Amino acid sequence: MNQLSGVEVAAPSVQSSLREDRVYDAIIIGAGHNGLVTAAYLARAGLDVAVLEKNPHIGGAAVSLSLYEGWTYSNCSYVCSLFRPEIMRDLELYKHGLQIIPYEGGMTMMANGERFHTYYDHNVFRQEIARFSKKDADAYDAYSTAVMKMCRWIKPMLLRTPPDPTSFKPRDIAELLYLGKHFASLGERDMGELVRFFTLSIADFLDEYFETDVVKAHFAGSGIIGTALGPYSPGTAYVLLHHYMGDIDGSVGAWGFARGGMGSVSKALAGAFKSHGGKILCDSEVAQITTQGGACTGVLLTNGNVLRAKKVISNLDVKRTFTKIVKPDVLPENFLRQVNNFKIRGSSGKLNIALGGMPIFDNVPSEHPSLRGDLHFTDSMARMERGYDDWKEGRWSADPYVDMLVPTQIDPTMAPPGKHYMSVFVQYAPPTLSDGRSWDGPARDEFAQTVLNQIASQSPNFRDLVLHYEVRSPWDIERETGLTEGNIFQGELTMDQLIFNRPIPGYAQFRAPVRNLYMCGSSTHPGGGVMGAPGANAAREILRDLSIRNFDPRQEAEI
Amino acid sequence: MNYSMKIKPDTVRVGLKPTPFIDRLRPLNKFESLAYWQGYWSPADFGNPEREYFAIRNTTSVFDLSPMTKYRIKGPQAEAFLQRLMTRNIAKLKPGRVAYTVWCNDEGKVIDDGTLFRLGPQEFRLCCQEHQLFWLLTSAAGFDVSIHDETDEVCGLSLQGPTSYSVLRALGLAAVETLKPFELRDFSFGPGSIMVSRTGFTGDLGYELWCAPGQALPLWDALQSAGRDFGGVEPIGSTALDMARIEAGFIGAHLDFMPADQAVRAGRAASPFELNLEWLVDFNKGHFTGRAALLAEQKAGSKRCLVAVDIEGNKPANHALIYHRKKTEVGHISSGIWSPTAKRNIGLAMLQMPYGKSITSDLWAEIYVMRELKWEKRMAKCTIVKAPFFEPARRRATPPGAY
Numbered sequence: 001m002n003q004l005s006g007v008e009v010a011a012p013s014v015q016s017s018l019r020e021d022r023v024y025d026a027i028i029i030g031a032g033h034n035g036l037v038t039a040a041y042l043a044r045a046g047l048d049v050a051v052l053e054k055n056p057h058i059g060g061a062a063v064s065l066s067l068y069e070g071w072t073y074s075n076c077s078y079v080c081s082l083f084r085p086e087i088m089r090d091l092e093l094y095k096h097g098l099q100i101i102p103y104e105g106g107m108t109m110m111a112n113g114e115r116f117h118t119y120y121d122h123n124v125f126r127q128e129i130a131r132f133s134k135k136d137a138d139a140y141d142a143y144s145t146a147v148m149k150m151c152r153w154i155k156p157m158l159l160r161t162p163p164d165p166t167s168f169k170p171r172d173i174a175e176l177l178y179l180g181k182h183f184a185s186l187g188e189r190d191m192g193e194l195v196r197f198f199t200l201s202i203a204d205f206l207d208e209y210f211e212t213d214v215v216k217a218h219f220a221g222s223g224i225i226g227t228a229l230g231p232y233s234p235g236t237a238y239v240l241l242h243h244y245m246g247d248i249d250g251s252v253g254a255w256g257f258a259r260g261g262m263g264s265v266s267k268a269l270a271g272a273f274k275s276h277g278g279k280i281l282c283d284s285e286v287a288q289i290t291t292q293g294g295a296c297t298g299v300l301l302t303n304g305n306v307l308r309a310k311k312v313i314s315n316l317d318v319k320r321t322f323t324k325i326v327k328p329d330v331l332p333e334n335f336l337r338q339v340n341n342f343k344i345r346g347s348s349g350k351l352n353i354a355l356g357g358m359p360i361f362d363n364v365p366s367e368h369p370s371l372r373g374d375l376h377f378t379d380s381m382a383r384m385e386r387g388y389d390d391w392k393e394g395r396w397s398a399d400p401y402v403d404m405l406v407p408t409q410i411d412p413t414m415a416p417p418g419k420h421y422m423s424v425f426v427q428y429a430p431p432t433l434s435d436g437r438s439w440d441g442p443a444r445d446e447f448a449q450t451v452l453n454q455i456a457s458q459s460p461n462f463r464d465l466v467l468h469y470e471v472r473s474p475w476d477i478e479r480e481t482g483l484t485e486g487n488i489f490q491g492e493l494t495m496d497q498l499i500f501n502r503p504i505p506g507y508a509q510f511r512a513p514v515r516n517l518y519m520c521g522s523s524t525h526p527g528g529g530v531m532g533a534p535g536a537n538a539a540r541e542i543l544r545d546l547s548i549r550n551f552d553p554r555q556e557a558e559i
Numbered sequence: 560m561n562y563s564m565k566i567k568p569d570t571v572r573v574g575l576k577p578t579p580f581i582d583r584l585r586p587l588n589k590f591e592s593l594a595y596w597q598g599y600w601s602p603a604d605f606g607n608p609e610r611e612y613f614a615i616r617n618t619t620s621v622f623d624l625s626p627m628t629k630y631r632i633k634g635p636q637a638e639a640f641l642q643r644l645m646t647r648n649i650a651k652l653k654p655g656r657v658a659y660t661v662w663c664n665d666e667g668k669v670i671d672d673g674t675l676f677r678l679g680p681q682e683f684r685l686c687c688q689e690h691q692l693f694w695l696l697t698s699a700a701g702f703d704v705s706i707h708d709e710t711d712e713v714c715g716l717s718l719q720g721p722t723s724y725s726v727l728r729a730l731g732l733a734a735v736e737t738l739k740p741f742e743l744r745d746f747s748f749g750p751g752s753i754m755v756s757r758t759g760f761t762g763d764l765g766y767e768l769w770c771a772p773g774q775a776l777p778l779w780d781a782l783q784s785a786g787r788d789f790g791g792v793e794p795i796g797s798t799a800l801d802m803a804r805i806e807a808g809f810i811g812a813h814l815d816f817m818p819a820d821q822a823v824r825a826g827r828a829a830s831p832f833e834l835n836l837e838w839l840v841d842f843n844k845g846h847f848t849g850r851a852a853l854l855a856e857q858k859a860g861s862k863r864c865l866v867a868v869d870i871e872g873n874k875p876a877n878h879a880l881i882y883h884r885k886k887t888e889v890g891h892i893s894s895g896i897w898s899p900t901a902k903r904n905i906g907l908a909m910l911q912m913p914y915g916k917s918i919t920s921d922l923w924a925e926i927y928v929m930r931e932l933k934w935e936k937r938m939a940k941c942t943i944v945k946a947p948f949f950e951p952a953r954r955r956a957t958p959p960g961a962y
């Protein structure tokens with residue numbers, strides 16, 4: 001029993017690894033949520049599966065740890081929307097304690113003391129926008145329709161394997177035809193819109209609808225989260241879509257909390273996996289994937305143990321997998337070059353804060369419903385872009401964009417009664433600082449103070465309530481979860497790295513260029529976030545290679 | 560002469576009847592969304608039924624139960640009378656306990672279901688959805704028992720959800736942790752007392768609080784402050800409650816069964832067997848209304864059966880017809896929702912036998928979805944499963960956990 005995470009994990013079993021004769025059907029490297037999804041599907045199909053995790057706890061970036069007595073933090077990811085309901089249903093995750101509770105609304109606290117609220121009820125929200133601009137209020141309808149069209153288009157693709165456009169295999173041709181037909185179903189005008197959308201900046205996209213700066217800044221946040229691009233950089237419009245395409249119980253674009261923190265997602269997946277006989281070994285870092293004659297045979301752990309398997313699946317990002325734990329000589333040169341060029345820049349940090357009570361914010365009535373939603377301070381596009389300028393210069397943003405929530409107003413399990421947990425996602429912070437300082441020094445707390453000051457500037461009692469905080473720089477994120485540079489999506493979400501280009505053109509079907517080696521992490525289609533889709537897609541391809549009856553990816557994606 | 564001067568205000572009231580909680584609830588019902596419950600002012604929702612639903616499954620929800628029909632049944636032969644009326648063995652119900660039960664007409668068809676509270680050896684309270692006084696008094700002929708409609712004398716709040724125990728403890732109810740499921744007890748509150756039963760319609764940890772109308776508002780206010788540190792005590796309407804009761808696999812009058820005394824058309828009323836409630840029927844306890852008919856049905860077999868189904872896809876299947884092999888109509892979904900907790904599309908379905916018993920596969924729900932002014936039809940596969948669809952361990956844990 002691992003006390004830290006409250007997640008039950010098997011201790012690393014020396015015995016099994018010493019039993020030379022044991023050959024697993026599949027070994028998954030990494031107990032991130034995608035690795036666990038793949039593992040659970042494979043175990044459910046009857047395979048003998050082990051998951052190896054370097055940390056003492058499971059979950060990767062979907063993790064809940066207790067670092068301060070009485071509090072549980074969602075240390076990395078903190079809100080849930082993208083996680084595919086098909087997976088929750090297939091794996092019966094509710095039986096293993098998973099519950100996703102939607103939250104509603106939010107607020108941008110403007111520097112001038114004004115507040116821009118967002119609301120669940122469409123008309124209430126429209127009226128709020130109308131306080132700033134009546135035109136914007138009406139534009140919001142048009143904007144919502146446009147985004148909804150894109151969501152409807154992208155959604156059925158999430159649980160499909162992208163075709164290889166250069167292949168003549170019947171399956172690829174059929175899948176390409178599907179893609180073409182699906183595209184054409186948009187109609188001529190929206191086909192053009194979609195293509196444009198994939199390359200637009202979020203600023204340009206919002207400019208087409210809105211005139212009010214704070215309205216734009218509020219929406220633009222979703223276009224830059226986790227992304228090493230500024231709101232004026234092409235490609236950020238898609239990032240917004242990536243944050244909108246999820247749903248909770250059919251409510252598209254809604255976000256919620258996993259009860260008990262995001263670690264509950266991983267914990268439930270582990271429960272499902274174990275109920276099908278799967279085994280998780282923590283404190284088991286893979287040093288190398290072993291090969292023989294160009295085929296993968298198992299893994300070598302840093303503790304010297306060797307485990308053998310018929311299939312090995314890496315949950316690590318594509319860069320880490322192929323530059324750290326696969327010997328370069330078994331990889332095609334061209335592939336390795338593209339791996340090295342894979343864009344996986346870190347740009348985000350995180351603060352997790354234990355609070356002695358609910359902070360008061362200036363000009364916001366206490367217990368206002370907006371406080372239960374996502375809170376921000378960036379009230380203009382220029383401020384947001386300046387935050388990015390700092391990142392380009394190798395500094396954290398002096399005036400960062402934050403996505404701040406107090407989940408304990410809704411989730412009673414993460415802090416003692418009357419006390420609160422605050423999660424503050426911070427955009428932008430670079431993985432290495434240009435002034436040559438290490439994150440492992442005063443820099444980390446200076447970064448934290450920048451964020452704490454920003455919050456305190458709008459809250460008279462915030463500072464007094466802070467009991468403990470955890471700071472995660474991109475470097476801390478990389479060190480713990482293994483996300484290269486701390487990139488939260490295991491690779492940027494730009495067109496050149498999406499669909500049949502993800503992670504690398506020609507290798508979008510979850511198979512590595514080494515026989516019996518697969519990829520299942522967020523580096524693969526359809527990308528990052530706590531979505532589970534890459535893991536499910538990889539499982540489908542592996543089972544296909546084993547000619548085992550499979551699940552139908554098309555079942556219920558429609559909205 | 561001014562005639563209106565002679566008319567008492569209550570004799571001309573047209574419109575919804577207030578409950579003792581209305582002064583607190585009305586200002587919170589910002590979207591003025593009401594359900595029609597026996598003519599009382601009763602909220603359908605407070606603006607967001609999903610949020611209210613999650614209060615039931617995540618924190619604590621509060622629902623105004625006051626419109627619930629309540630009868631005080633007492634006297635030396637109260638037990639004998641109820642033994643005759645109900646299908647369950649009431650002699651086994653001890654004072655301080657509550658039982659869920661149904662009662663039937665002579666044809667063995669269910670008139671209504673409800674909860675029977677045994678307040679003392681000779682004293683009971685019956686809580687139910689429909690009005691029963693006519694039936695109760697008719698059935699009581701020859702028994703030494705008094706029956707009194709106390710609907711407006713007792714008001715109630717249903718407090719349901721994982722933190723509901725924490726809230727009651729914070730309210731100061733002594734030893735409430737020892738209250739077991741289906742147990743009731745009086746607790747002192749303010750100048751008087753309230754009755755608390757560990758009962759509910761949600762399949763979750765929960766309690767029902769009963770008090771005199773004069774205590775309604777103090778109780779409401781005390782609950783709100785007791786809940787503040789536990790994620791709040793969230794007012795909910797009937798929409799959210801209905802979602803939870805379907806997940807719990809509970810049936811509702813006029814939803815899953817037609818009360819026998821109100822059914823106009825032949826064959827519409829249902830027996831306890833058909834409603835999957837055979838566990839409520841005790842043939843060994845002696846005579847009760849409907850016994851002969853139910854014995855005959857047990858022998859001959861029932862015509863229909865209520866089953867729990869898992870329905871493919873994510874479109875709620877409420878009221879959908881069910882077909883075998885997509886061809887033969889064999890029943891319908893009486894209650895259907897997308898379950899936000901089980902993440903399944905669930906329903907209760909009434910099927911013509913032998914479908915549902917010996918023929919359980921190849922069943923399809925015909926679902927119509929209105930999408931931007933166009934009906935779209937889906938044939939969704941139904942799999943018969945076991946109810947409840949969601950049953951957390953906390954429902955039965957004594958003492959309950961903090962959350």
Ligand SMILES: Cc1cc2nc3c(=O)[nH]c(=O)nc-3n(C[C@H](O)[C@H](O)[C@H](O)COP(=O)(O)OP(=O)(O)OC[C@H]3O[C@@H](n4cnc5c(N)ncnc54)[C@H](O)[C@@H]3O)c2cc1C
Binds near residue numbers: 029286348
């Ligand atoms: C700060 C932060 C905030 C985020 N916020 C959100 C959010 O709110 N909502 C959302 O949907 N998404 C969010 N994300 C993104 C999301 O969390 C990730 O994209 C997702 O969790 C990645 O999952 P994965 O399974 O693909 O990989 P990972 O979670 O990266 O899992 C990889 C696993 O492999 C293990 N590992 C690494 N190397 C080895 C080795 N050599 N041997 C054995 N094991 C190894 C790691 O420890 C880890 O457990 C956030 C991410 C971060 C970092």
